[in-house]
Amino acid sequence: MPVTNAKKYLSSLQDDREIYIDGERIKDVTKDYRFIGAAETMAELLQMQHDPDLTDTLTYSSPSSGDKVGMSHIQPRSMKDVKARGDAMKVWMDATCGMLGRSPDYKNVMVAAWAAAAEVFDRPSFNGSDNIQNFYEYVRENDSTMTHVLVNPQVDRSKPAHLQESEIVAQIVKETDAGIIVRGARMVATLCALANEIVVMPAAVTWHTTETHKTTDYAFGFAIPTSTPGLKFICRPPVAHFDAASPMDGPLSLRYDESDGIAVFDDVLVPWERVFLFRDKEAEAVIRGQTGAGPHALHQSVVRAASKAEFMMALALAIAQSTKIDEHNPVQVMLAETISIAEFARTCRIGAEAEAHETKFGTFSPAMRHISLWQSMFWKFYNRQCEIINTLGAGGLVGVPSFAELAGGAKKDVEKYFQSVNADSSKRIKLNRLAYDAALSSFAGRQRLYEQYYSGDPMRTQSLMFRMYPKDEHIQRVHDMLDDLEGRQNPNWPDKEGGPAFERTWD
Ligand SMILES: Cc1cc2nc3c(=O)[nH]c(=O)nc-3n(C[C@H](O)[C@H](O)[C@H](O)COP(=O)(O)OP(=O)(O)OC[C@H]3O[C@@H](n4cnc5c(N)ncnc54)[C@H](O)[C@@H]3O)c2cc1C
Numbered sequence: 001m002p003v004t005n006a007k008k009y010l011s012s013l014q015d016d017r018e019i020y021i022d023g024e025r026i027k028d029v030t031k032d033y034r035f036i037g038a039a040e041t042m043a044e045l046l047q048m049q050h051d052p053d054l055t056d057t058l059t060y061s062s063p064s065s066g067d068k069v070g071m072s073h074i075q076p077r078s079m080k081d082v083k084a085r086g087d088a089m090k091v092w093m094d095a096t097c098g099m100l101g102r103s104p105d106y107k108n109v110m111v112a113a114w115a116a117a118a119e120v121f122d123r124p125s126f127n128g129s130d131n132i133q134n135f136y137e138y139v140r141e142n143d144s145t146m147t148h149v150l151v152n153p154q155v156d157r158s159k160p161a162h163l164q165e166s167e168i169v170a171q172i173v174k175e176t177d178a179g180i181i182v183r184g185a186r187m188v189a190t191l192c193a194l195a196n197e198i199v200v201m202p203a204a205v206t207w208h209t210t211e212t213h214k215t216t217d218y219a220f221g222f223a224i225p226t227s228t229p230g231l232k233f234i235c236r237p238p239v240a241h242f243d244a245a246s247p248m249d250g251p252l253s254l255r256y257d258e259s260d261g262i263a264v265f266d267d268v269l270v271p272w273e274r275v276f277l278f279r280d281k282e283a284e285a286v287i288r289g290q291t292g293a294g295p296h297a298l299h300q301s302v303v304r305a306a307s308k309a310e311f312m313m314a315l316a317l318a319i320a321q322s323t324k325i326d327e328h329n330p331v332q333v334m335l336a337e338t339i340s341i342a343e344f345a346r347t348c349r350i351g352a353e354a355e356a357h358e359t360k361f362g363t364f365s366p367a368m369r370h371i372s373l374w375q376s377m378f379w380k381f382y383n384r385q386c387e388i389i390n391t392l393g394a395g396g397l398v399g400v401p402s403f404a405e406l407a408g409g410a411k412k413d414v415e416k417y418f419q420s421v422n423a424d425s426s427k428r429i430k431l432n433r434l435a436y437d438a439a440l441s442s443f444a445g446r447q448r449l450y451e452q453y454y455s456g457d458p459m460r461t462q463s464l465m466f467r468m469y470p471k472d473e474h475i476q477r478v479h480d481m482l483d484d485l486e487g488r489q490n491p492n493w494p495d496k497e498g499g500p501a502f503e504r505t506w507d
Contacts, residue, residue, distance in 0.1 A: 058070065108140075181269055222276055
């Protein structure tokens with residue numbers, strides 16, 4: 001089937017999914033004020049695949065049907081494919097200022113990578129190879145959108161799940177001829193209300209990396225439709241301000257609040273054909289270490305970061321220009337900092353694609369080296385970009401009214417008193433409301449937390465980076481340099497006749 005479109009996507013969400021928010025069960029997420037903004041943004045992105053100017057960038061021909069399917073499903077077979085996938089993702093990311101973390105490409109690349117490594121799902125406890133391959137083809141051909149939950153709920157982080165006497169953590173409670181029965185919860189399902197499928201895989205990076213499960217009740221991987229009976233999503237309250245007098249007061253939050261929820265499995269039947277890993281003591285290691293999916297999954301993240309950092313840089317520049325503070329040297333230093341952050345993210349993407357390499361599965365993978373660099377630093381840099389916007393916007397971020405005030409009783413005063421040297425009042429109010437939404441609002445706070453945690457706890461991922469980094473050659477270099485100098489010491493030092501401290505290399 002060819003790529004989906006806006007209408008088909010929105011109607012695919014009108015099913016029996018159980019979505020709870022603010023104490024209510026939502027009947028139709030496409031009509032609820034808390035979800036409609038992000039739902040329509042997702043629809044817009046999917047519709048873009050039909051735009052004649054974009055279709056060659058956003059799609060490729062399906063190897064099974066020949067139909068046009070989304071480029072993020074591609075299993076790259078060359079460096080050119082990796083770059084083409086990055087270019088496609090950049091189009092969606094630019095369209096959403098990098099603020100919609102879970103545009104469909106995020107999960108698409110991950111599932112494509114797992115399927116490319118289907119052979120590793122052939123495990124002693126269960127052969128999930130065909131299932132992961134079939135699931136990949138299903139989502140590719142149906143252009144399904146996906147959420148995922150990789151983390152056990154925060155109950156007791158002093159012990160791994162299997163040592164906790166609790167029914168809270170999602171676990172297998174029964175096996176039947178039809179499939180496995182799962183009970184318990186997982187976190188955090190970003191986009192849960194707006195996805196067609198949920199993927200449930202072992203935790204990404206745990207503290208207990210070397211420990212195998214003593215019971216395999218928690219060691220599984222599967223995917224099911226979000227409307228599966230017994231599956232519920234309990235969402236956090238929205239971060240958008242719905243009492244705003246004008247949509248221009250929430251230009252980001254009203255469109256990109258993608259929702260986050262906890263997934264509750266109330267004795268949910270997972271059919272065998274959707275099980276990828278089953279009672280597998282090494283389930284986490286299989287996903288993390290053997291499929292090579294990490295750099296593919298994070299390819300979308302690094303492209304998104306490039307768009308987002310460029311957007312935050314542009315916003316800081318526009319704010320500074322509006323009141324001409326960009327003429328002051330210390331402000332220029334801050335602007336140079338935000339420019340550097342945008343260039344850092346862009347360079348990480350370029351490096352990851354330029355050093356893409358062939359894997360043992362015959363696919364080409366972006367280079368983890370540049371991706372790890374992004375993962376270690378970007379969340380801190382992003383916080384700094386917000387801080388710079390807040391610092392430069394200063395009182396102006398809270399000192400402008402709603403955009404609706406331009407049509408209110410004080411219209412004349414608003415036109416006069418809210419203009420600045422480089423912007424009339426309409427332009428300045430819009431700009432400052434955008435800056436507030438991007439850097440200071442609840443939406444901004446959630447974005448900051450997202451950058452810090454969504455791809456795993458940075459404490460864990462950075463410690464992993466440390467462990468994986470080829471350190472020995474660097475350490476040896478320091479010792480070699482010292483040994484070399486030690487051997488070349490001038491025995492007459494200090495040599496007042498003018499001899500050097502160390503023997504010359506050219507003598
Ligand atoms: C906005 C947002 C969206 C997200 N979306 C998704 C999603 O779609 N899918 C998904 O699967 N996950 C998602 N996540 C969850 C994310 O994967 C987790 O937040 C992340 O893995 C960290 O786990 P945690 O939140 O359980 O923190 P915890 O493990 O509870 O850790 C909390 C703090 O305690 C510290 N800590 C915990 N244990 C130890 C220890 N043994 N030693 C030292 N320090 C410790 C951590 O470093 C951290 O600072 C999302 C998170 C956020 C914030």
